[in-house]
Amino acid sequence: MIRRTKIVATIGPASGHSEMIAKLLDAGVNVFRLNFSHGTADGHRQQVAIIRQVCASKKVHAAILGDLQGPKIRIGDLRNDAVTLVNGEEIILTIDQSRGEDDDRIPVGYKALPQSVATGDTLLLDDGLIELSVSLIVGGDVHCSVQVGGELKSRKGLNRLGGGLSAPAITEKDLQDIDLAAELSVDYLAVSFPCCASDLDPVKRRLDDLGARIGIIAKIERAEAVANEQTLNELILAADGVMVARGDLGVEVGNSQLIGLQKRIIRQARRSNRPVITATQMMESMISSPVPTRAEVFDVANAVLDGTDAVMLSAETATGKYPVKVVMAMADACVGAEQQPDTRISGHRVDDRVENISESIALSAIYAANHLDNVKASLCLTESGATALIMSRLSSSLPIYGVSRHPETCRRMTLYRGVIPIHCDITTNDEEGYQQALLSVTSTGAIGLGDRVIVTSGDITGTGGMTNTLKILQVKGA
Known part of the structure; x- marks a missing residue:
């Protein structure tokens, strides 16, 4: 069974060498996190080079997420x-x-x-x-x-408790790390401790000045960020994705409030067409234990049932004793949760009107895939990955293949729930292009002769956000 929920693994002393990176990819890692709170610039440069080299040798896509330290308020040296x-x-x-x-x-x-x-x-x-x-x-x-x-x-x-301690959103160290992230062309950059949408502006300006195309992930970990619906919604919309950072958020609002907040953040992120990562202490016992507790398995499964795009490991893979085993255990928990019927039923925006053609095509494609007999997959021919992201907002048991000629788009799509990126140098959205896309997927063994496939594309190549075509094709022999 194809796992739809993605896994983010933090790189550290236990997992930074090429052999372990290869094992983590085999175990199911989709995104590698670099924690800029630790390590040196040269160390991160070396890490990115290793990840990219191993991915290239294995012919797989994995995104790299840089995580800014942010203005965490700390006690001094004792x-x-x-x-x-x-x-x-x-x-x-x-x-x-x-x-x-x-x-x-x-x-x-x-x-x-x-x-x-x-x-x-x-x-x-x-x-x-x-x-x-x-x-x-x-x-x-x-x-x-x-x-x-x-x-x-x-x-x-x-x-x-309740929030109220806040420092400037971006520190001098963060600015240096943003420059490093741009130099390394990381795929995502997580911004720590934003209280509101405007706290992301300095990061956006810095990236714009550097000409860097990096997705911004807002870490929801301040009580002020969830104080009211408007503030939360504006913060989600200002970012390219969000992280439910349950450590500091749980400390500030209290653990009893965190349960409902997790569900609320995930629900709103999905409605806003933003990918969402659930993080912190998901399988923390496996830092030193070879097996997770049942409570940890339930925690991961509940995040999957909530609709999260990805679940994240921190110290478990960075410094823990069992990096590969913890990824495998997390993958098993995700697959188990995804087998529940609720994960295949979607009421996403069924009563809402949509404002653009691309979103209409994306939603229609998954509806057709879920309701038409003998459909095995959806293929999204995409420049930016935007249509694949919208398609991934609907629940389905069928895979979504994001087919793009841009390696950076393929890496970014690794975070989207249910989306499998495939690199294919398609330059025309005509019959030849469709057959090229079908061939790229059939070569993986995912679909075969006689299978129906939903295909979305746009008339204009080279421009993102122009999807306007939906076709239902049948795989035929040569």
Whole structure:
């Protein structure tokens, strides 16, 4: 059975060499994530070269996603790199770095902290593992009582329950990493901690100045980003895709609210024709265990049932002991969920009117594929991949083959749910072009003689967004 949900794997010390990249591709990875929070520019250059070389040798397509560090608010460097906080203990968070060595003070790099919090606020450290309650604010010091203690290490994250701590959207390091992403021609660039649509503008301007065609993924991880429908919708529409970044988002809104938010973000992203990635702690136990827990399998499966395009692995493949096994386990969970009847039924936009011909053709193609007997696949002849993306918004058990002459379009389509990219140098959308596309798919063994295939294309080649033709063809012998 063809797996429709895509897998994003983070590259790190456990997975960066060519042999492991090849194994991860065989196991089912579709997108490789480079975490710009770690590593060096030269290290990332080497990594991209390895991924592209292995993909070329295996004749497969895989996208590369660069992930900006963003303005994550962190505590500073601690004496001996760690401190143990005890329940009921009184501590002080200080913006005065010179006093960070005092026994009762923890330095914080966020200068606006005293003005951003109030007595009674709950502050969360290290992804919510440590909980503090604000009791007093004096100058640059925020006095807190420890509600949930534990070992705190240097440079761990700091959040306020309910949100409200925010720094400039793009840092100087991010600007350097955007330049690097453009140099490496990564396919997607994830922007961390945007609160609203305008937070993406500096990234867009930088990429435009560099002449880089890179899809922007907005990471939804701030409480402000989901505070109301309008803000969320504007942020989704401003991006080329979104990520449900459940780590910081869960810390800021609370885990109980995260369940509904995940479903809401995925639903709105799909309605807006944007691909969506679900991320964070999906199979975290497999960092050290060769098998996932049932809860983790359920978590992945529920994201699939919610309609996510992709599920993401972080430390599991970056530093974990079992990178290949965790990808295989995730792939199995996706396939299991996709066998449920609900994943093959779509009410996507059935009562809505559409504004352009390309979208009408795309929606009509999947409707025909789902309702006409003996249809085995949909073929989308595409320049930009836009029609294939719209087709992928509808649920179906049939594969969508995105056939393009542009390698970068093929790589971008690897993120779209149910879309299988095929590189084929088609320059004419006529009978010859259709037969060339059919041959490129039949050569994979996916379709055979007598099968019906839905084909979409446009009259004008070389221009994206011009799809205006739908044909139903039957595969014939030579």
